[in-house]
Amino acid sequence: MQLEKKMDWLKEQFQKEEWSPYVAGALLGVVGILAVLLSDSLLGASGAFENLAGAIGQTVAPQLFDNMYFNYVMRPEITWSGVLLVGVFLGGMIGAWSSHTWKLRLNSDEQWKQVFGPSWPKRWLLAFFGAIVLEIGAGIAGGCTSGLAISGGMLLAPAAFIFIGAMFASGIATAWLVYGRRF
């Protein structure tokens, strides 16, 4: 009886649409520890895209992609973090399914619509452009929010804290420019 109640409670928590960021953050912290303990790997997201881009690039335009970076730094192969990303995608889907909020949407964010208007192609275009900028930045810095800020931070790498500072500085500046008086 007692166990049943606990299971019900767990199920109820799992079905909630949003968890406290402290709880979700702690979960990711445990995942980060397990990644090192079980796989001797660090969590990361942006790197796998570069590996994938290298793989596609070396098939489509071999000469253009035949350089130090794609031959040695980011090799064109399916990496551990590439598989991790598949998991991230599916995990996100499970999260949405569990709270019954999974739905295909072209542009779902009310705040975005208030700022930029209702056009969904505009949302996609801006997101695409922003993601290119973001990935270039991650490539230069040596990682993204997960691969550098979190995975580097948990190993106390100075790079992580320098990166977090820079990321927030320009993020705040960009938001200020975009939002203007509504900031």
Next chain:
Amino acid sequence: MLNYFLALVLGLFFGLSLQKAGLTKYHKIVNVFRFTDFAVLKFMMTTLIVSMTGLYTLKWMGVITLPAAPATYIVGNIIGGLIFGTGMAFSGY
């Protein structure tokens, strides 16, 4: 092979934690830069505190050796971070 399976399972929980914290939403990401919603910061800092405590405890117990940390090259980290933040505030991812 087992290693790839582990990556998949860990990825599932990675994605789940992001989704449940609401970090898949544009406004959650942008609003941390507008100082109106600190979920991103709360999430990141909790992750850092939990994982660094856990890792250094395990290291102290002799269970693990820490993997190589991401390299520090100050100018690159700063420039990359500045570009990254711009993209992040624009796309909201």
